[in-house]
Amino acid sequence: MAESDVRLGLVGLGTIGTGVVQLLREHGESIAERLGFALRLVRIADIDLVRDRSVPLEGIELSTAWQDVTGDTGVDVVIELVGGRGVARSIVLGAIEAGKPLVTANKALLAHHGREVFRAAEERGTEIAFEASVGGTIPVLRALREGLCADRIESVWGIVNGTCNFILTEMEEGGEPYEACLKRAQDQGYAEPDPTFDVDGTDSAHKLAILVGLAFGVEVGPEAIHTEGIERITPVDIEYARRFGFRVKLLAIAKSQDGAVEAHVHPTMIPGESVLGRVTGSMNAVEIRGRMSGPTLYYGAGAGALPTASAVVADVMELARSLRTGATGRVPPLGTPRLRPVSVRRVEDLEGHYYVRVTALDRPGVLSRITGALGARGISIESVLQLGRSVSQAVPVVLTTHVAKDEALRAALREIDSLGDVTGPTQLIRIEREI
Amino acid sequence: MAESDVRLGLVGLGTIGTGVVQLLREHGESIAERLGFALRLVRIADIDLVRDRSVPLEGIELSTAWQDVTGDTGVDVVIELVGGRGVARSIVLGAIEAGKPLVTANKALLAHHGREVFRAAEERGTEIAFEASVGGTIPVLRALREGLCADRIESVWGIVNGTCNFILTEMEEGGEPYEACLKRAQDQGYAEPDPTFDVDGTDSAHKLAILVGLAFGVEVGPEAIHTEGIERITPVDIEYARRFGFRVKLLAIAKSQDGAVEAHVHPTMIPGESVLGRVTGSMNAVEIRGRMSGPTLYYGAGAGALPTASAVVADVMELARSLRTGATGRVPPLGTPRLRPVSVRRVEDLEGHYYVRVTALDRPGVLSRITGALGARGISIESVLQLGRSVSQAVPVVLTTHVAKDEALRAALREIDSLGDVTGPTQLIRIEREI
Numbered sequence: 001m002a003e004s005d006v007r008l009g010l011v012g013l014g015t016i017g018t019g020v021v022q023l024l025r026e027h028g029e030s031i032a033e034r035l036g037f038a039l040r041l042v043r044i045a046d047i048d049l050v051r052d053r054s055v056p057l058e059g060i061e062l063s064t065a066w067q068d069v070t071g072d073t074g075v076d077v078v079i080e081l082v083g084g085r086g087v088a089r090s091i092v093l094g095a096i097e098a099g100k101p102l103v104t105a106n107k108a109l110l111a112h113h114g115r116e117v118f119r120a121a122e123e124r125g126t127e128i129a130f131e132a133s134v135g136g137t138i139p140v141l142r143a144l145r146e147g148l149c150a151d152r153i154e155s156v157w158g159i160v161n162g163t164c165n166f167i168l169t170e171m172e173e174g175g176e177p178y179e180a181c182l183k184r185a186q187d188q189g190y191a192e193p194d195p196t197f198d199v200d201g202t203d204s205a206h207k208l209a210i211l212v213g214l215a216f217g218v219e220v221g222p223e224a225i226h227t228e229g230i231e232r233i234t235p236v237d238i239e240y241a242r243r244f245g246f247r248v249k250l251l252a253i254a255k256s257q258d259g260a261v262e263a264h265v266h267p268t269m270i271p272g273e274s275v276l277g278r279v280t281g282s283m284n285a286v287e288i289r290g291r292m293s294g295p296t297l298y299y300g301a302g303a304g305a306l307p308t309a310s311a312v313v314a315d316v317m318e319l320a321r322s323l324r325t326g327a328t329g330r331v332p333p334l335g336t337p338r339l340r341p342v343s344v345r346r347v348e349d350l351e352g353h354y355y356v357r358v359t360a361l362d363r364p365g366v367l368s369r370i371t372g373a374l375g376a377r378g379i380s381i382e383s384v385l386q387l388g389r390s391v392s393q394a395v396p397v398v399l400t401t402h403v404a405k406d407e408a409l410r411a412a413l414r415e416i417d418s419l420g421d422v423t424g425p426t427q428l429i430r431i432e433r434e435i
Numbered sequence: 436m437a438e439s440d441v442r443l444g445l446v447g448l449g450t451i452g453t454g455v456v457q458l459l460r461e462h463g464e465s466i467a468e469r470l471g472f473a474l475r476l477v478r479i480a481d482i483d484l485v486r487d488r489s490v491p492l493e494g495i496e497l498s499t500a501w502q503d504v505t506g507d508t509g510v511d512v513v514i515e516l517v518g519g520r521g522v523a524r525s526i527v528l529g530a531i532e533a534g535k536p537l538v539t540a541n542k543a544l545l546a547h548h549g550r551e552v553f554r555a556a557e558e559r560g561t562e563i564a565f566e567a568s569v570g571g572t573i574p575v576l577r578a579l580r581e582g583l584c585a586d587r588i589e590s591v592w593g594i595v596n597g598t599c600n601f602i603l604t605e606m607e608e609g610g611e612p613y614e615a616c617l618k619r620a621q622d623q624g625y626a627e628p629d630p631t632f633d634v635d636g637t638d639s640a641h642k643l644a645i646l647v648g649l650a651f652g653v654e655v656g657p658e659a660i661h662t663e664g665i666e667r668i669t670p671v672d673i674e675y676a677r678r679f680g681f682r683v684k685l686l687a688i689a690k691s692q693d694g695a696v697e698a699h700v701h702p703t704m705i706p707g708e709s710v711l712g713r714v715t716g717s718m719n720a721v722e723i724r725g726r727m728s729g730p731t732l733y734y735g736a737g738a739g740a741l742p743t744a745s746a747v748v749a750d751v752m753e754l755a756r757s758l759r760t761g762a763t764g765r766v767p768p769l770g771t772p773r774l775r776p777v778s779v780r781r782v783e784d785l786e787g788h789y790y791v792r793v794t795a796l797d798r799p800g801v802l803s804r805i806t807g808a809l810g811a812r813g814i815s816i817e818s819v820l821q822l823g824r825s826v827s828q829a830v831p832v833v834l835t836t837h838v839a840k841d842e843a844l845r846a847a848l849r850e851i852d853s854l855g856d857v858t859g860p861t862q863l864i865r866i867e868r869e870i
Contacts, residue, residue, distance in 0.1 A: 033773075147574025150458060151749075274713070278708065292745040293741075293742050299731060311585075313585035330757070
């Protein structure tokens with residue numbers, strides 16, 4: 001090993017960790033050529049050292065205690081790929097305390113404990129990099145932190161959960177219900193055995209919290225992000241979306257206006273012919289709008305061992321370069337030295353277009369009663385579709401609204417759902433036309 | 436002015452230069468907040484100091500000689516926005532010789548003299564940044580240089596000329612001929628009064644030369660890039676493309692395989708429903724495929740004063756940070772310390788699918804004679820469309836081929852064009868299905 005080589009310690013030999021080992025093996029030479037020195041993976045810690053990962057581990061010291069990595073004076077840079085908020089927090093803070101630059105892909109940790117982690121790194125004079133935490137392989141955090149740093153960002157939104165996008169695409173293409181498509185996602189490895197945090201929007205909210213910090217230089221915790229999942233989306237909604245020229249995507253949306261920020265995650269109808277509307281399967285994409293730059297969009301694999309490993313090792317290379325050139329602290333982790341306090345707009349105060357699907361008996365006057373509940377709250381209707389007639393069964397009454405306030409709409413829906421003609425809960429999906 | 440402020444000198448107060456002045460005025464405060472010090476534009480040189488640019492210039496020293504900027508000891512960073520390869524080369528080399536970090540958007544200069552310029556900067560120990568030279572506001576060079584640096588890039592292709600994409604989109608949407616759409620592009624400011632270098636593909640070839648350097652770490656000059664423009668594309672071709680499910684885009688394409696590189700610029704039919712196919716108007720997009728990362732795509736405004744200024748000032752911020760943290764030379768301009776020699780594949784040896792439109796008299800046996808010329812050279816036909824019949828006038832015979840060699844196809848076309856039935860030159864457009 002040459003004097004100038006940078007020695008790496010990895011904690012967490014799961015899917016991504018194994019990808020990192022493979023990438024370093026296969027691309028070690030070209031990486032060394034670019035850097036002018038080599039990266040050497042010298043130590044790995046994982047609680048399970050028995051399972052076969054199908055990657056060669058010779059020459060790497062293995063142990064089950066993460067402290068063996070963070071405490072190893074022979075390790076220059078630590079890679080944390082454990083995930084979650086429990087032990088991962090200890091590992092990250094442990095590495096920082098030991099003065100070691102750290103790479104992590106842990107969005108839950110950064111969304112909840114970002115401030116603590118970034119402050120600890122700053123005080124210790126070491127660096128933290130986390131490109132793989134949002135958008136997998138896509139270097140979208142770099143774009144925000146350095147590529148668009150001269151601009152003022154007005155909005156950032158995107159498809160940041162590949163599991164949800166895979167399921168919604170399958171529903172759209174096959175017309176099958178959510179449950180069947182979720183099962184297919186699990187069978188094909190696009191969804192975890194327990195997919196809760198993916199499908200309920202939690203994972204997207206974590207990523208949005210990180211994007212908001214980078215985009216607007218403010219701190220918004222996941223608990224301040226209104227979050228809905230995709231579990232309630234039906235093939236019927238996807239078919240109506242198509243008729244209106246839309247597709248249904250789980251979007252993470254944040255906007256900054258007049259000093260206030262809005263941040264929310266929910267199924268959204270967007271123009272089917274837009275670039276974002278064409279993002280299918282497990283792919284991710286983030287669109288950023290800047291005052292000067294206008295819209296830019298970043299697209300790629302949001303998950304997967306090797307795509308994510310590519311982002312992790314790029315971060316390692318950045319920190320290794322900082323070590324060797326003494327450039328530590330060149331750019332703060334969120335692109336700005338101090339996050340500003342910010343007021344987050346209540347979701348009830350948001351305004352927008354909406355898709356409303358009421359399930360009602362096809363009785364005389366039913367449309368009048370439904371539209372009356374909306375009109376009474378100042379909500380005007382853009383279009384109505386009432387397809388299929390039945391004297392005995394409930395039929396869908398579908399409408400889209402002009403710009404309406406969320407609060408008013410939800411109040412109207414409560415009245416609609418209490419009507420005698422209405423036989424089931426009304427479906428409400430936001431529409432973003434400007435995407 | 437504070438001690439830590441970084442002082443900028445700008446050469447070239449044209450469209451982008453004016454955008455830089457405006458951006459620095461309007462975003463100066465937020466930029467200073469991010470950097471921890473301010474950027475001060477202290478000097479501007481332009482040969483025309485009379486024309487009104489509608490931006491305030493007070494407090495900035497103006498002169499007509501670029502040497503006043505590069506030679507000013509009070510200037511820390513030089514911004515070159517003159518364009519072209521003549522005086523711009525002197526300015527860039529002058530700034531480097533004076534030891535000043537330099538930002539440029541000059542793709543022609545870098546494509547032709549990149550090696551000279553980068554070597555001079557390295558020898559002088561100063562830095563050069565050029566994000567705005569490709570893709571306008573889109574931070575795609577950063578993505579290649581740092582975001583994807585752990586990967587090995589297999590291909591990079593994109594729509595990198597907004598003028599051509601605007602014209603092709605107008606032709607597609609309105610069915611109008613090239614000349615009318617070019618005129619509209621000029622009227623609306625999307626094309627220069629002399630649009631030659633845009634529409635003939637030269638500008639795209641310059642940008643591809645830069646992308647190739649970053650993607651593959653090799654040097655390919657613009658003269659080695661086979662380049663065709665959009666002047667010969669007709670509404671008829673665009674309509675046939677639509678029938679086959681394609682759109683026509685001017686693509687810059689580079690691929691690396693088995694140690695050889697191919698690089699070419701030409702109108703290309705790509706799947707209309709692909710993300711790249713949805714890039715309309717003057718927008719740009721670049722798709723990069725990496726061995727580990729898979730496909731990633733970067734989309735945004737490829738031109739315009741403020742979008743381009745956003746990229747220029749982001750570069751200034753990077754160089755200013757290098758100055759203040761002593762991180763100069765952290766990453767080489769093309770991401771690798773030494774470009775490798777490479778063999779560029781001859782365009783004649785390339786293989787692919789093709790669209791062929793023959794203009795022929797509708798005589799018995801004409802289709803057999805055309806397909807015979809192709810079959811004799813081992814080119815098999817995927818589909819044939821012969822629409823419209825006429826006893827007196829020539830009709831289009833349109834076909835698409837299976838994978839064929841460029842050289843064989845061109846030989847077949849020479850034979851076809853010499854047939855007595857054929858009344859005009861045959862149109863040939865490459866098809867990229869895998870986009």
